[in-house]
Amino acid sequence: MSNAPRSFQTLRDQYRHMGLRTDLMEAEPEFTIFNLRDTLHEHLPFHSPVHRLNFFVFSFTKAGKGQYTIDGQTHPIEPGMVYFTNPGHLRSYIWEDIEEAYLITLSEAFLKENVHADIFDEFPFLLAETFPGRRLSAEVYSEFERIYKQIHHEYLHHSPFRKRIIGNLFVVLLLKIKEHFWLDYNPIYEGNRSSLIVKNFKLLLEKHYRELGEGKVSQPYRVQDYADAQSLHPNYLSTVIKTKTGKSIGTWIAEKTIGEARSLLQHTDVSVKEIAYRLGFTESAHFSNYFKKHTKLSPAAYRNERNRTQS
Template structure:
């Protein structure tokens, strides 16, 4: 059985990094990707080592067999299996019989560029849940496959409004997932997903940055301030967040700050100085240094891409 990855736990920060680990050298978007599983994964038995990703993955297994493990809980996969994973969780997979179907991947940054709603409030499973696979009947399998095929069709075309259209279709797809989760039978006696503390942290971070962008607060909180707001010690919060997501409190805050900056640079007419002040930097020069340190580009270079 073919084995991928090294013996250490790797965190993939982009879809391209993950594809490269699979030996896929073709260029893919870093923030959104949808592919047919027929040409995505191996056509021979495969076993991965544990790894993490910092993006969302949705898989529709139309045919094939295997399993995946997430946070040490094993789930079997068979034809008509649908499952998804959220950023930060420790996971691995085994392919026993080649999978056919679809794999959809996207980042929080991508969907928030064109969706103005409250993402995690509307779709709380994107924050809180690691869900067992849903085994679909024939009609549901056809419905989900058709929606993913439509996303793939739009992804493979060129249009001035390509990503706006993809996002609208993606939002409709997430509502369908939400509907399926309401209807799926609950597994008794098992808890899946992040601990309540990490869920509270994720939701607090999302609300906090919404307040930053709207001007309701005048500073981006550090880990100590967030821990205080959640009424826990910073050491305990930091330890739990790192253990469950693979990222430190500082990394979560930095990544979110950069994501908000990138969205404003690409999707607003605000000047770089105005963006710096909106993100509570007292000096635009400091914002430029911070942005370049964490992305490799100056804000102007990123905007001009």
């Protein structure tokens, strides 16, 4: 039997695998928020297996103690601690004690659809290869606490505008993180050679799909193009990306294609045929089948559903 770390597409999948309660999470996996104590208090001390998550994780610990490990680097969890991780990293954690520690998880699609279509331009630190958690003063932590508890309130409220409200509140949260942690962040100067390769690949992927969506370029990049941009052999680039993130370049490209398609369907009036063309599909029917395979909805049905929830 393989001992390779498990990868999870949603937090619900991960918690179900670990035998933890999942009733605090709604069926829709793109955004969750809850107090970890409500999930883990019967299992303390809790040691998670090493795993990879395909979504963003934000953790706010007001009262609790433990540690978390990201890509082999271990950091303490203490009262007043804030940290986040982005998709693809090997991670595990230990909770020795927990009274109040709120966890927010959300997908890239949620960020781009409900927070900001160009989220990584305004907040490039979200693509940071590493983010050691930071312990805040009680005064500064209380600023974050007010925001995440308001987000939690809206999450439970079930307003027809809930996602838009949460998205706007999350902008405030990200601005606070930027204010206190990342004013001097340089996305190029970070980590070792492999980390830099991953960072540059993510930045190029994001830039290229933004240009595709805006109609500035007409042909999606191949693996060779991403490799040429860093003067690397495509096999080497593929190996680094797979090893560091747990996902192949093909998976990154597929997820970005769907993410950009969803953003265009929700935020623009561009026709499905034009979206298909911009994203490199020669036939709109091929694009529709591809989109439905990944989202369970046709592009038209997805657009109608999003318009209905925002009206």
